[in-house]
Amino acid sequence: MQQINVSNSSGSYLILQKPCITNPCLQVWSRPSWFPKQRKQKRVTTHHDGYRSNIKAVAVSTEVESKAVKVKATITVQPTVGGFFSELSSGLGRGLDDIKDLLGQSLLVELLSAELDEKTKLEKQSIKDYAQKTHQSTQEVKYVAEFEVPQSFGEIGAILVENEHHKEMFIKDIVLDGFLLGPVTFSCDSWVHSKFDNPVKRVFFSNKSYLPSETPEGVKRLREEELEHLRGNGQGERKVHERIYDYDVYNDLGDPDSSEELKRPVLGGSQHPYPRRCRTGRDRSHKDPLSEKRSSSVYVPRDECFSEVKQLTFQTKTLYSALHALIPTIRTGIVDKNLGFPVFSAIDDLFDEGLSLPPLKGKGILNNLLPRLVKFVRDTEEEILRFNPPATMDKDRFFWLRDEEFGRQTLAGLNPCCIQLVTEWPLKSKLDPEIYGPAESAITTQIIEQEIKGFLTVEEAIKQKKLFMLDYHDLLLPLVKDVRQLEGTTLYGSRTLFFLTHEGTLRPLAIELTRPPMDGKPQWKEVFTPCWHSTGVWLWRLAKLHVLAHDAGYHQLVSHWLRTHCATEPYILATNRQLSAMHPIYRLLHPHFRYTMEINALAREALVNANGIIESSFTPGKFSILLSSIAYDKQWQFNLQSLPADLIHRGMAVKDQNAPHGLKLTVEDYPYANDGLLLWDALKGWFTDYIYRYYPDNGAIQSDTELQAWWQEIVNVGHADKKDEPWWPQLKTRQDLIEILTTIAWTASGHHAAVNFGQFSFAGYFPNRPSVARNKMPVEDPSDPEWELFLQKPEVTMLKCFPSQIQATTVMTVLDILSNHSPDEEYLGETVEPAWEEDALVKAAFEKFRGKLIELEGLIDERNADKSRRNRNGAGIVPYELLKPTSEPGVTAKGVPYSISI
Numbered sequence: 082m083q084q085i086n087v088s089n090s091s092g093s094y095l096i097l098q099k100p101c102i103t104n105p106c107l108q109v110w111s112r113p114s115w116f117p118k119q120r121k122q123k124r125v126t127t128h129h130d131g132y133r134s135n136i137k138a139v140a141v142s143t144e145v146e147s148k149a150v151k152v153k154a155t156i157t158v159q160p161t162v163g164g165f166f167s168e169l170s171s172g173l174g175r176g177l178d179d180i181k182d183l184l185g186q187s188l189l190v191e192l193l194s195a196e197l198d199e200k201t202k203l204e205k206q207s208i209k210d211y212a213q214k215t216h217q218s219t220q221e222v223k224y225v226a227e228f229e230v231p232q233s234f235g236e237i238g239a240i241l242v243e244n245e246h247h248k249e250m251f252i253k254d255i256v257l258d259g260f261l262l263g264p265v266t267f268s269c270d271s272w273v274h275s276k277f278d279n280p281v282k283r284v285f286f287s288n289k290s291y292l293p294s295e296t297p298e299g300v301k302r303l304r305e306e307e308l309e310h311l312r313g314n315g316q317g318e319r320k321v322h323e324r325i326y327d328y329d330v331y332n333d334l335g336d337p338d339s340s341e342e343l344k345r346p347v348l349g350g351s352q353h354p355y356p357r358r359c360r361t362g363r364d365r366s367h368k369d370p371l372s373e374k375r376s377s378s379v380y381v382p383r384d385e386c387f388s389e390v391k392q393l394t395f396q397t398k399t400l401y402s403a404l405h406a407l408i409p410t411i412r413t414g415i416v417d418k419n420l421g422f423p424v425f426s427a428i429d430d431l432f433d434e435g436l437s438l439p440p441l442k443g444k445g446i447l448n449n450l451l452p453r454l455v456k457f458v459r460d461t462e463e464e465i466l467r468f469n470p471p472a473t474m475d476k477d478r479f480f481w482l483r484d485e486e487f488g489r490q491t492l493a494g495l496n497p498c499c500i501q502l503v504t505e506w507p508l509k510s511k512l513d514p515e516i517y518g519p520a521e522s523a524i525t526t527q528i529i530e531q532e533i534k535g536f537l538t539v540e541e542a543i544k545q546k547k548l549f550m551l552d553y554h555d556l557l558l559p560l561v562k563d564v565r566q567l568e569g570t571t572l573y574g575s576r577t578l579f580f581l582t583h584e585g586t587l588r589p590l591a592i593e594l595t596r597p598p599m600d601g602k603p604q605w606k607e608v609f610t611p612c613w614h615s616t617g618v619w620l621w622r623l624a625k626l627h628v629l630a631h632d633a634g635y636h637q638l639v640s641h642w643l644r645t646h647c648a649t650e651p652y653i654l655a656t657n658r659q660l661s662a663m664h665p666i667y668r669l670l671h672p673h674f675r676y677t678m679e680i681n682a683l684a685r686e687a688l689v690n691a692n693g694i695i696e697s698s699f700t701p702g703k704f705s706i707l708l709s710s711i712a713y714d715k716q717w718q719f720n721l722q723s724l725p726a727d728l729i730h731r732g733m734a735v736k737d738q739n740a741p742h743g744l745k746l747t748v749e750d751y752p753y754a755n756d757g758l759l760l761w762d763a764l765k766g767w768f769t770d771y772i773y774r775y776y777p778d779n780g781a782i783q784s785d786t787e788l789q790a791w792w793q794e795i796v797n798v799g800h801a802d803k804k805d806e807p808w809w810p811q812l813k814t815r816q817d818l819i820e821i822l823t824t825i826a827w828t829a830s831g832h833h834a835a836v837n838f839g840q841f842s843f844a845g846y847f848p849n850r851p852s853v854a855r856n857k858m859p860v861e862d863p864s865d866p867e868w869e870l871f872l873q874k875p876e877v878t879m880l881k882c883f884p885s886q887i888q889a890t891t892v893m894t895v896l897d898i899l900s901n902h903s904p905d906e907e908y909l910g911e912t913v914e915p916a917w918e919e920d921a922l923v924k925a926a927f928e929k930f931r932g933k934l935i936e937l938e939g940l941i942d943e944r945n946a947d948k949s950r951r952n953r954n955g956a957g958i959v960p961y962e963l964l965k966p967t968s969e970p971g972v973t974a975k976g977v978p979y980s981i982s983i
């Protein structure tokens with residue numbers, strides 16, 4: 082045990098004012114029998130390696146030194162796969178580490194005072210001890226250090242840890258025992274690197290949150306230096322053990338060294354605006370100096386990678402296994418990559434008999450990795466890929482064919498954030514007619530009035546807010562020429578019009594498909610409507626197939642990837658670089674960012690990369706990620722990521738102080754908006770209480786240097802290509818902060834859940850949402866033999882237009898995994914963060930928030946049972962539960978986790 086010289090400063094409220102030994106009510110630790118009776122007392126001079134040392138030893142009187150509290154620090158270490166305590170861990174380093182543990186010299190712990198020395202105004206000398214391993218099980222390993230803390234030492238502001246093992250350790254928490262007011266917990270949940278990898282000691286701050294100006298003097302320097310470490314110097318390739326958060330553009334999606342065909346443009350910059358990603362510093366490609374080399378493992382800061390700690394990220398591992406083992410196996414099993422489904426019953430077979438997979442080395446490998454999807458049949462020694470029928474298909478085998486279901490899913494399906502009110506008539510493209518042909522839409526007043534005759538005129542319908550649209554015209558039309566150069570896909574610009582019936586449901590009225598002038602042919606466009614003649618019926622079905630493929634691509638690339646995963650990464654980077662771990666806003670946001678960077682790294686590796694799952698299975702093909710960059714450029718606005726602002730922008734709501742949430746919805750029964758607004762309000766209420774707890778007035782927002790730097794960095798660096806946009810909110814008031822934080826948290830929780838966890842339910846039976854429409858409409862070139870085939874066998878035309886067998890099974894596999902909740906999923910409001918729990922006001926506010934979420938669960942059940950809500954209740958309709966906060970494990974189409982973790 083180390084005793085140190087300390088100054089005779091006044092005592093802290095945590096430290097005893099009397100010698101602890103005489104007070105029976107104190108929690109004083111007594112040395113257990115297993116603890117070495119005589120340990121070598123080594124005087125350790127204070128120098129926080131790696132941090133600037135400006136500490137001087139301070140003289141102290143013997144009287145004060147004698148009034149010391151015995152404090153025990155218990156460090157809980159979580160064994161991890163491949164980590165120090167793993168059975169898998171072996172080799173020379175492990176042997177040396179075991180010896181170090183025996184000698185009790187493997188973990189050096191230092192207590193730092195929150196106060197400065199009163200006389201010198203310098204930091205007090207730290208108190209150090211080597212922790213001894215006292216307990217080891219498969220669940221946890223305990224180390225104990227003991228200290229004599231002079232009563233004048235003051236509150237413990239931080240703990241430094243030096244890991245002298247050769248391997249990193251995952252420290253769960255450190256509990257200090259022996260103080261008058263009971264144990265003090267330092268929550269860590271963090272990897273501590275080996276000192277052989279990096280000599281800088283790890284710092285853990287106490288669970289008490291402080292604005293920068295309120296930082297205890299004794300840890301001010303550490304607060305700043307820790308942030309400097311986290312920001313790094315922007316040089317070199319990042320190593321696995323590092324915790325550096327830095328920015329880069331998306332220059333690692335292509336693989337130009339493998340083939341010219343796999344070269345992709347850099348996203349991020351004036352040419353292709355995009356959010357920034359985490360910098361990895363990998364070498365540049367040989368063939369394209371603008372691109373980074375591909376690598377099998379992508380750096381994420383160590384604490385963002387929890388895969389060896391929690392079962393939760395088993396999801397990530399499952400996805401990894403699917404991408405690296407199952408999907409390549411499917412691809413080798415189906416020889417013809419363009420082979421479609423010959424008959425509809427072949428699609429059903431995927432859910433009944435399944436697909437035999439080619440043999441792999443070692444029987445049952447896939448079965449062990451992906452038991453939900455791959456069944457090992459012992460009789461035949463075969464592995465079968467068999468899908469569980471999605472809930473939608475299970476309830477109604479023909480749900481995908483029904484027009485009212487097509488309309489309903491724009492309000493309560495997988496992509497409920499694109500439907501918009503028609504406010505201008507006639508519809509007109511904003512694209513250059515010189516390039517894209519006449520701007521006027523072919524959907525005329527006459528066509529619409531024919532469909533709604535007997536009800537209203539178009540003018541009345543618009544005035545009464547009854548006309549709605551799914552508009553992928555101007556976004557997709559500029560890509561048509563390029564996409565049509567690719568094999569196995571095609572593209573149109575599309576508009577779909579809907580009419581709000583007196584029952585509150587959306588009736589599809591017309592679909593317009595447009596091809597720009599190309600290949601010497603003029604612009605082509607045609608309007609398709611529901612019909613009472615077989616040719617028209619089949620053309621309508623095919624037009625719907627194209628629109629659904631457009632919607633599926635937009636959903637995956639924009640509503641899901643861009644708006645949630647991709648846009649959130651810069652928030653995470655700025656939060657870790659600019660807000661100290663002791664900042665109350667860091668602690669508020671932290672659970673909303675868990676695991677996101679890791680899943681994003683995996684997405685860059687195998688989902689959105691060149692020739693990855695998205696490119697090979699969705700309509701825009703190799704232009705997929707470019708489409709998300711165009712959408713970012715043309716459509717993305719931070720202020721519209723707020724649910725109320727998004728609804729207003731799309732004309733789906735107007736402000737109304739007398740209505741619930743201050744909004745009157747244009748479609749009253751709009752399940753995504755109905756449930757989403759309750760969730761939005763619950764989040765906002767919780768954030769309001771929390772922010773009022775820490776910021777007494779607006780001045781405190783403006784003088785919070787870390788907070789201001791954080792917001793400036795999000796705007797100017799993380800979303801640099803949009804930094805000059807006028808719509809960025811200012812951060813001057815508490816209301817500004819509440820709105821900004823609610824928007825970020827809603828994006829990571831509610832919005833992501835709404836577009837993620839229903840993926841298998843709505844797209845698992847792919848005729849409902851084909852990822853690609855491979856062939857153009859048979860009426861586009863009437864001389865084409867395809868027209869003849871269409872007249873003879875329209876069903877075959879449809880099957881040929883659907884995704885190929887490889888595309889369908891690949892997408893179904895990925896969607897099944899993305900829709901799955903692991904047994905230890907972290908749902909919104911379920912667990913209270915340790916720092917929240919320790920503050921009575923914050924804890925009470927969190928309990929209120931939790932209560933609101935429990936209420937929301939009940940309300941969603943009530944709404945789904947309400948027969949008057951026809952967009953979520955009716956024959957064969959799956960209830961809308963995507964915004965129900967909790968869920969059981971599995972593919973449930975409900976449950977809102979804190980963060981984007983899959």
Ligand SMILES: [Fe+2]
Nearest residue numbers: 833837981983
């Ligand atoms: Fe996701």
